[in-house]
Amino acid sequence: MIFKSAHYRIFVQNKSGMNTTEQVEKILADTNLSTELQNIAHKVLHKERITFDEGVYLYEHAELGYLGVLANFIREQKHGDKTYFNRNFHLEPTNLCVYDCKFCSYSRLIKQKEEGWALTMEQMLDIVKKYDGEPVTEVHIVGGVLPQYDVAFYSALFTAIKQHRPDLHVKALTPVEYHYIFKKAKIDYAMGMRLMKEAGLESIPGGGAEIFHPEIREQIAKDKCTGQQWLDIHEEWHKLGMRSNATMLYGHIEKYWHRVDHMEKLRQLQDRTGGFQTFIPLKFRNQHNQMSNVPESSVIEDLRNYAIARIYLDNFDHIKAYWAMISRETAQLSLNYGVDDIDGTLDDTTKIYSMAGAEEQNPAMSTKELVNLIKQVGRKAIERDTLYNVVTDFENVVFEEEKKPQYYKLPVVN
DSSP, rough: OOOOOHHHHHHEEEEESOOOHHHHEEEEEEEETHHHHHHHHHHHTEEEEEEEEHHHHHHOOOHHHHHHHHHHHHHHHHHHHHEEEEEEEEOOOBSEEEETTOOOOOOOOGGGGGGBBBBHHHHHHHHHHHTSSOHHOOOHHOOOOOOOOOOOHHHHHHHHHHHOOTTSEEEEEHHHHHHHHHHHHHHHHHHEEEEEEEETTTEOOTTTTTTOOOHHHHHHTTTHHHHHHHHHHHHHHHHHHEEEEEEEESSSSSHHHHHHHHHHHHHHHHHHHEEEEEEEEOOOOOOSSTTSSSSOOOOHHHHHHHHHHHHHHHTTTEEOOHHHHHHHHHHHTTTTTTTEEEEEEEOOOOTTTTTTSSSSOOOOOOOOHHHHHHHHTTTTEEOOOOOOOOOEEOOTOOOOOOOOOOOOOOOOOO
């Protein structure tokens, strides 16, 4: 694969022939490095937790090369060269929404319904059935918030999916949806999450977190659940022995300390429950939303953010980059900056990224393409299920000629 020259220099900077421990020790021997950065490197080498103030210091003072060495050390201590992906598809019930998040390019208010879709139960199950006989392991369900999609509706949907295909893992809805439907049903979070589990829900994606701090959240997403309510719902889910993911929307109007505050709250909850699997930094995209005047972060800043997340979230097993959001090339680069998961094959079933201006306007990759993407940058491709059990180790797999994925186009009215 041919990289743009500047990006290629970013990727190869740590491929010096030294192992990751030697690279960190070289940093510690650098007399030109500030005392603060040397102390942080010492903590990383000895698996000690960095503080809130040190997290902010990394954002404000650490260069990309330094961050890459530390993040890659942690990544390889945890996972070696393994890079995970899964075979999944997205089911997006609607892009109509009662909420008006300023950063969102995907949703449409109810008064804009001519620009959107709202699928029936039958239509949703038809999408699931399109994948009968295909080796997908997960359906990822997330979308807008509408009154008709309530506790009873989603309970029936999850149950119907599991009855039709018991082996398909249902990863569905964020605390934004759950807060709304539980409040509407007049039940508390604990009861609501028990009902969802009984209906067939198996894990929760990380969306809706945005930035937890109310100073920012009230400016970009004031209508929906608060940061604390987001955390509370995940905590109730974890109490049931279940797993979930977490995200952070970065690169808009937040300050660096807001990012660290966000990760600190996640780190504290993970200390209590151990229920989070993966942290996914989500890059703000400025197309077709109410924050189009805000410039997007650079690739350099994206990689710095992945690396700092890997360093700060010492109790999270995985850091994920969505290749469909940041581009295939940047996803490859991220694998040297703390990332060990680049999501799934998707099969062009999501519009969330493309409607915000992501490079991937039709996000679909075959398994062969995704495996090759990982191998091209010297990593080992591991297909996982949702809970990170290994499905296939592709290190020595030789692909036969693959048929093209059969895409199911969402009924978007342009």
